[in-house]
Structure formats: C-alpha cells, structure tokens
Amino acid sequence: MTTTKRVPVTEGLFEETAGGARLLGSRCATCNSTYFPKSPVCHNPKCNGSAVEDASFGPLGKLWSYSVQHYAPPPPAKFDEPYEPYTLGLVDLPEGLRVLGRMSTDNPNSLEVGMNVELVIERIHGDDDGNDVVSWMFRPA
Ligand SMILES: [Zn+2]
Numbered sequence: 665m666t667t668t669k670r671v672p673v674t675e676g677l678f679e680e681t682a683g684g685a686r687l688l689g690s691r692c693a694t695c696n697s698t699y700f701p702k703s704p705v706c707h708n709p710k711c712n713g714s715a716v717e718d719a720s721f722g723p724l725g726k727l728w729s730y731s732v733q734h735y736a737p738p739p740p741a742k743f744d745e746p747y748e749p750y751t752l753g754l755v756d757l758p759e760g761l762r763v764l765g766r767m768s769t770d771n772p773n774s775l776e777v778g779m780n781v782e783l784v785i786e787r788i789h790g791d792d793d794g795n796d797v798v799s800w801m802f803r804p805a
Pocket of ligand 1: 695697712713
C-alpha cells in the first residue's frame with residue numbers, strides 16, 4: 665500500500681501548527697520590522713539594529729487584491745496537466761506584511777477585496793513519486 669506524502673514546495677517557508685498554518689519569517693529586535701521569507705538582516709534604512717529573530721505570521725489576514733492566472737507559468741514553475749487557471753491573492757497580514765499567495769478557491773467570483781482570509785497549507789501539484797507538493801494558500805475565513 666502506498667501513502668501519499670505531503671512534501672513542502674520549499675523547506676523553511678511555512679509550518680502547520682495546532683492553531684493553523686504559519687508563515688516563517690523574521691522580525692527585527694530593534695525596530696520590529698517583519699520579513700517573509702526569513703532575512704538575516706534588517707533592511708529598514710532608519711534602523712541601526714543588527715539582530716533579527718525568527719518569527720511566524722498568520723493565520724489571519726485581509727485580501728488586498730487578487731488576479732486570475734489564466735496562462736501557465738514558465739519553467740521552473742510546475743503544475744498538474746492539463747493546466748487549470750488559479751487565483752493569486754495579495755494579502756495584508758496584521759504583522760505588517762503584504763504576502764502573495766495562491767487562493768484556495770475554485771470560484772474567484774466569491775472573492776472580495778478587503779475580505780478576511782486565512783492561511784492554509786494545501787496541494788499545488790503532484791511530484792514524480794506520487795506525493796502532494798504543498799504550499800501556503802489563502803482561503804476566505
Ligand atoms: Zn530594524
């Protein structure tokens with residue numbers, strides 16, 4: 665019997681916790697600037713701090729904008745054949761980040777700018793070993 669595994673599209677970008685999905689990033693210990701993905705340094709030109717700490721963000725945010733991806737992205741992007749259009753959202757997180765992510769919905773007409781969304785970890789495509797490659801997405805909360 666084979667079991668489908670969930671394989672992260674890239675290590676170190678997100679995690680699933682008992683309280684929901686989280687994005688893994690950084691926060692400056694001096695000025696509280698937040699970064700996703702992780703940053704080894706603070707990029708705030710007004711900040712003299714040098715220490716950044718690991719931080720996690722989510723699961724709730726507000727949809728700032730969205731767009732339907734009607735054409736297949738170029739390599740190295742991967743997707744299941746045949747290509748199915750999907751929706752990309754730009755989401756404002758309360759920690760001060762605006763994050764791009766796929767929207768977990770088959771119906772972009774159900775989306776509204778300003779609506780509450782939550783972070784989820786879901787399948788984006790399969791791999792050659794029959795596993796589910798998963799990434800962060802947002803769905804209406
Ligand atoms: Zn800083």
